Amino acid sequence: MIKAIVTDIEGTTSSIDFVHQTLFPYAKAHLRSFLRAQARRPEVAVQVHAVAEAEGRQLTLEDAADVLERWIAEDRKATPLKALQGMIWAQGYAAGELEGHVYPDTPDYLRRWHAQGLGLYVYSSGSVEAQQLIFGHTAYGDLTPLFSGYFDTRIGGKREVASYRHIVAEIGLPAGEVLFLSDIGEELDAAREAGLATTQLLRDAQAKAFPQHPSARDFSEVRV
Incomplete structure (x- = not known):
C-alpha cells in the first residue's frame, strides 16, 4: 500500500x-x-x-x-x-512578475491525495526555496500546506540510487510504500532500484517513454 x-x-x-x-x-x-x-x-x-x-x-x-x-x-x-x-x-x-505554473489537474489531485492521508513530498533539481515559490504562488492558491517535505540536489543527484534511499530514510517509510512520480526514465530507474514504486508522467511531447515503468498522461491515471 x-x-x-x-x-x-x-x-x-x-x-x-x-x-x-x-x-x-x-x-x-x-x-x-x-x-x-x-x-x-x-x-x-x-x-x-x-x-x-x-x-x-x-x-x-x-x-x-x-x-x-x-x-x-x-x-x-x-x-x-x-x-x-x-x-x-x-x-x-x-513583485508579481512571476506566477508558479501547475497543470490544472495538479491542485485537484494533490488535495485528494492529501485528504486520503498520503504524505506528499517534492524532489526536484531546483532548490527547496524555488520549489516552495512555485507551489506557493499558483493561480490555484498556495499549495505548500499540502506538502510534508521538500528535497533538492543537496540530498543527491536525481539519477543516483543513493538519493532515493536517503529520501525514504528521511520520510521514515519502507521504500515500497513510497511512490515516485517523474517524466524522466533514468530518475525512475534509480528510484525503482532503491525499492520505490514508480510512475512515469507523459504530459509533454519531450518525454521519452520508459515501458518498464507504469505511465500516466496526467494525475487522474496515477494509481496509488
Whole structure:
C-alpha cells in the first residue's frame, strides 16, 4: 500500500516550458543586477564563494556572473546556481512578475491525495526555496500546506540510487510504500532500484517513454 508520494516538478506537476522559457530567462536577465545589489548578503556571498570553489579559481563578481550564465545555458544542476536562482525568483514572485505554473489537474489531485492521508513530498533539481515559490504562488492558491517535505540536489543527484534511499530514510517509510512520480526514465530507474514504486508522467511531447515503468498522461491515471 502506498503511503507517500514523492513528485518531480518539471513535466510532472508543472510544464517544462514554464521552467525553461519563463524561470530560467528571468533569472538570467536579473542575475548581474541581483549580484551587484545583494553580494554582501551572507546567503548570497556563500553561494558566490561556492561557485569559485566549483571552478577551482578566484572569481570577481563579474567572473562569477559569467560562470553562472554559462551554467544556466548548460542547464547545470549545480547547488549554488539553484540557490541563487531561487533568491532571484523570490523577488520576481514578490513583485508579481512571476506566477508558479501547475497543470490544472495538479491542485485537484494533490488535495485528494492529501485528504486520503498520503504524505506528499517534492524532489526536484531546483532548490527547496524555488520549489516552495512555485507551489506557493499558483493561480490555484498556495499549495505548500499540502506538502510534508521538500528535497533538492543537496540530498543527491536525481539519477543516483543513493538519493532515493536517503529520501525514504528521511520520510521514515519502507521504500515500497513510497511512490515516485517523474517524466524522466533514468530518475525512475534509480528510484525503482532503491525499492520505490514508480510512475512515469507523459504530459509533454519531450518525454521519452520508459515501458518498464507504469505511465500516466496526467494525475487522474496515477494509481496509488
